[in-house]
Amino acid sequence: MMSHDHDHDHPPYVEDYFFCEVTSVMRLTPSMIRVALRVDGGERLISTGHPDEWVRLALRPDPETPVTLPVQMADGKWGRPDGSQHCPNRPYTVRRWDADRREMLIDLVAHEGGVAASWAMGAKVGDIVGICNPEGRFEPPEDTSWMLLVTDITGLPAVGRILEELGTDQRAIVHVEIPSAADRQEIDSAGDVSVTWHETHGGGERHGGYTQLPGIARAIERLPEGPGYIYIAGEARAASECRKHFRDGLGFDKTRIDAIGYWIEGQARV
Ligand SMILES: Cc1cc2nc3c(=O)[nH]c(=O)nc-3n(C[C@H](O)[C@H](O)[C@H](O)COP(=O)(O)OP(=O)(O)OC[C@H]3O[C@@H](n4cnc5c(N)ncnc54)[C@H](O)[C@@H]3O)c2cc1C
Secondary structure, three states: OOOOOOOOOOOOOOOOEEEEEEEEEEEEEOOEEEEEEEEOOHHHOOOOOOOOOEEEEEOOOEOOEOOOOOEEOOOOOEEOOOOOOOOOEEEEEOOEEEOOOOEEEEEEEOOOOOHHHHHHHOOOOOOEEEEEOOEOOOOOOOOOOEEEEEEEHHHHHHHHHHHHOOOOOOEEEEEEEOOOHHHOOOOOOOOEEEEEEEOOOOOHHHOOOOOOHHHHHHOOOOOOOOOEEEEEEEEHHHHHHHHHHHHHHOOOOHHHEEEEEEEEOOEOOO
């Protein structure tokens, strides 16, 4: 999965699942819904140490059927010995994890036609969902002196957590594509951070397509001196075009780029 070598040690992935109860729902901005989840058995949850870590959020398959999760069987494998139905699930960033309170914040983009987005738009306190142990990817090499983050609004929760966890000696140049100025967020950071907001997301024909991330990337014609790290998150084809620009257009070391397709235009993220 990683396109560069790990410099740090992280615990190995441990398969595990958790039921969660929604404890609050708020419209953070016009296009973003924040849900707080109380994680049942959260003392077992293993955070990865990667600030972009994500879980798969499992939702009820239909209004009559509750969420079910795999269970660990006598041989240690996970399965559904009771024949329960597989639940639709989608990847979402852990915007914040409070291990003491076992509370997780997840920010979901409100968009048309999505299983998870539709759930979020009607989510209520008391709703039950499922999650798995998180996985993560963001990992600047040890010698990194600057980082560039290029994401659309689906990557904004990851950007938020990355910036909040920066040290005072770290530098981040950030470009985020959002639908409107009202979707900007205030993000605290101890680091040296510059954020540029691009209000072109979801603009359709007005902007020549749903996402303008490749154009935003191509407008970056020069990178800072010294060893850097580039993190890209957005629509899958757009993210790979952005990577191509930095790798082929600017000759940046491809082993120091992580580009992740967060969603796929015209296709569910199953
Ligand atoms: C590692 C990772 C972390 C992620 N973190 C977040 C996060 O924190 N918050 C977040 O909102 N998303 C996040 N995503 C993206 C999210 O998983 C996808 O957008 C997913 O498709 C949403 O599921 P859905 O059920 O709403 O739509 P789906 O059922 O998957 O798709 C249905 C339709 O909606 C379209 N669609 C999907 N997403 C969008 C979108 N954002 N805008 C417009 N159209 C869309 C699809 O093209 C498809 O046509 C993350 C993805 C990954 C891989």
